[in-house]
Amino acid sequence: MAVQCSEPVGACGGSGAVRAGETGVPDGSPPARLVPLLALACGSSVATVYFSQPLLVTLGERFALGAGWLGAIVTVTQLGYAVGLLALVPLGDLLDRRRLVTGQLALLAAALLAAGLAPGAVALFGALAAVGLLAVVAQTMVAAAAALTPPARRGRAVGTVTGGIVTGILLARAAAGALADLAGWRAVYLVAAGVILVLTVLVRRALPAGTPTVGAHEMSYGRLVASTVTLFARHPLLRVRGALALLVFAAFSTLWSGMAQPLSGPPWSLSHTAIGAFGLAGAAGAVAATAAGRWNDRGLARRTTGVGLAVLALSWLPIGLTGRSLWALAIGAVLLDFAVQAVHVTNQTLIHSVRPDAGSRIIGGYMVFYSAGSSLGALGSSLAYATGGWPAVTTLGASFSLAALALWAATRHVGQVVGAA
Incomplete structure (x- = not known):
C-alpha cells in the first residue's frame, strides 16, 4: 500500500x-x-x-x-x-x-x-x-x-x-x-x-x-518498502520503463565492463590510465543527452525513446571494430552513452508523472532494474569474452539493444497514453 x-x-x-x-x-x-x-x-x-x-x-x-x-x-x-x-x-x-x-x-x-x-x-x-x-x-x-x-x-x-x-x-x-x-x-x-x-x-x-x-508514525519501514513493489504492480508504465532500463543498462555495462580486456592485450596493450580515459569519450554523449529533457518537455517522449534505442543498436557497429581502430571504439562509446542517457532521462520523466507524491520510491524501484541490468551486462560480458572474444561481446551488447528496441515497439502505446495524460 x-x-x-x-x-x-x-x-x-x-x-x-x-x-x-x-x-x-x-x-x-x-x-x-x-x-x-x-x-x-x-x-x-x-x-x-x-x-x-x-x-x-x-x-x-x-x-x-x-x-x-x-x-x-x-x-x-x-x-x-x-x-x-x-x-x-x-x-x-x-x-x-x-x-x-x-x-x-x-x-x-x-x-x-x-x-x-x-x-x-x-x-x-x-x-x-x-x-x-x-x-x-x-x-x-x-x-x-x-x-x-x-x-x-x-x-x-x-x-x-x-x-x-x-x-x-x-x-x-x-x-x-x-x-x-x-x-x-x-x-x-x-x-x-x-x-x-x-x-x-x-x-x-x-x-x-x-x-x-512521511514519518514512522504514518508508515512502518516494512510497509514503506512493500509500497514500492505495489506501485510497480499497479502501473504498467513503471514495469515497461523498468524493463527498458534493465536492457539498456545491460548493453551499457556490456561495453564498459568488457572493454578492459581487449584494450589491455595485443594489439593495443593500453595502460590503466588510457583504458580509463575512454570513460571521457562517453562524456560528449552524456552532455548531448541533456537535449532529451527538452524533447520530453515538448511531448516527444515516445520519439526520443525510439530514436535513442535505434542509436544504441547502431552504436555496436563501430564498437565491433575495436580490434582495428580505437577511433571506432570512441565513436561507438559516444553514441552508446548518448542513447543510454536519452532513454534514461525519458524513463525518469515519464515514471515520475505516474505518482509524483511517491517519486522517491518509484525512482528507487526503477533504479533496481538499472542495477540488475548492469549486473547482467557485466557478468555476460566477461563470459562472452572468455568463450568468443570481442565479437561475442559485441553480439551480446547488440542483442540487449535490439531487445530493448523490440520491447519499445511492442509497448510504445503505453508510454504514449501516460505521456499524453
Missing part, C-alpha cells in the same frame, strides 16, 4: 520535502554551500561503484580469477547497489536525514578501506558488495537537496546534484586508471576511503537535521 499525502504535489513522498521549520534553515533555503557539497558527495559516492571497471584485468591477475570471473567483480557491486535501493533508500522517509546520510557515508568509507586491504578474492567480493550497498547514499542526498530547496529553485538544485552523479560516473574510470598506474590498484580504494571520510565530516557540518513528512 502506497502512502497517501494530503499536501500539494511535491510537498511529500517523492520529493522528500519537509514540513515548515524542519529544514533547520530559517527561510527554508539551504546554505549556499550545501547543494554544491551534496553534488560533490553524490559524485564521489557513485564513482566508487565504477572504480573496478578499468582494473578488472589487474584484479583478475592479483586474485587468480579466470576471464569468465572478471565480470563478477562488477556484478557483486551492482547487486549490492540494487539491494541498497530497496533496503536503504526508503529510510530517508523515516529517519533524520543528517544522521542517515553521514552514517552511510562513514560506512561506505569503511567498506572502501576493506576493499583496498582485501587479502583474498572472497574478502574483495564482500567488500565490493558492501560498497555497492552503501553507495545508494547518493539517492538519499538527491532527495535531501530537493527537500531543503524551495519549489522555485528545486529543479536547479536537483539538477546540480544529479550533475554531480553523472560527472562522478564519467570521471571514475579515468581517475581509477590513473591512480592505479601511479600507486597500484589498492591505492584507488584507499584514497577513495579517505575522500569519503572527509566528505562525511563536511556534510555533517553543513546538512541540517530533519525528518520528512
Whole structure:
C-alpha cells in the first residue's frame, strides 16, 4: 500500500520535502554551500561503484580469477547497489536525514578501506558488495537537496546534484586508471576511503537535521518498502520503463565492463590510465543527452525513446571494430552513452508523472532494474569474452539493444497514453 499525502504535489513522498521549520534553515533555503557539497558527495559516492571497471584485468591477475570471473567483480557491486535501493533508500522517509546520510557515508568509507586491504578474492567480493550497498547514499542526498530547496529553485538544485552523479560516473574510470598506474590498484580504494571520510565530516557540518513528512508514525519501514513493489504492480508504465532500463543498462555495462580486456592485450596493450580515459569519450554523449529533457518537455517522449534505442543498436557497429581502430571504439562509446542517457532521462520523466507524491520510491524501484541490468551486462560480458572474444561481446551488447528496441515497439502505446495524460 502506497502512502497517501494530503499536501500539494511535491510537498511529500517523492520529493522528500519537509514540513515548515524542519529544514533547520530559517527561510527554508539551504546554505549556499550545501547543494554544491551534496553534488560533490553524490559524485564521489557513485564513482566508487565504477572504480573496478578499468582494473578488472589487474584484479583478475592479483586474485587468480579466470576471464569468465572478471565480470563478477562488477556484478557483486551492482547487486549490492540494487539491494541498497530497496533496503536503504526508503529510510530517508523515516529517519533524520543528517544522521542517515553521514552514517552511510562513514560506512561506505569503511567498506572502501576493506576493499583496498582485501587479502583474498572472497574478502574483495564482500567488500565490493558492501560498497555497492552503501553507495545508494547518493539517492538519499538527491532527495535531501530537493527537500531543503524551495519549489522555485528545486529543479536547479536537483539538477546540480544529479550533475554531480553523472560527472562522478564519467570521471571514475579515468581517475581509477590513473591512480592505479601511479600507486597500484589498492591505492584507488584507499584514497577513495579517505575522500569519503572527509566528505562525511563536511556534510555533517553543513546538512541540517530533519525528518520528512512521511514519518514512522504514518508508515512502518516494512510497509514503506512493500509500497514500492505495489506501485510497480499497479502501473504498467513503471514495469515497461523498468524493463527498458534493465536492457539498456545491460548493453551499457556490456561495453564498459568488457572493454578492459581487449584494450589491455595485443594489439593495443593500453595502460590503466588510457583504458580509463575512454570513460571521457562517453562524456560528449552524456552532455548531448541533456537535449532529451527538452524533447520530453515538448511531448516527444515516445520519439526520443525510439530514436535513442535505434542509436544504441547502431552504436555496436563501430564498437565491433575495436580490434582495428580505437577511433571506432570512441565513436561507438559516444553514441552508446548518448542513447543510454536519452532513454534514461525519458524513463525518469515519464515514471515520475505516474505518482509524483511517491517519486522517491518509484525512482528507487526503477533504479533496481538499472542495477540488475548492469549486473547482467557485466557478468555476460566477461563470459562472452572468455568463450568468443570481442565479437561475442559485441553480439551480446547488440542483442540487449535490439531487445530493448523490440520491447519499445511492442509497448510504445503505453508510454504514449501516460505521456499524453
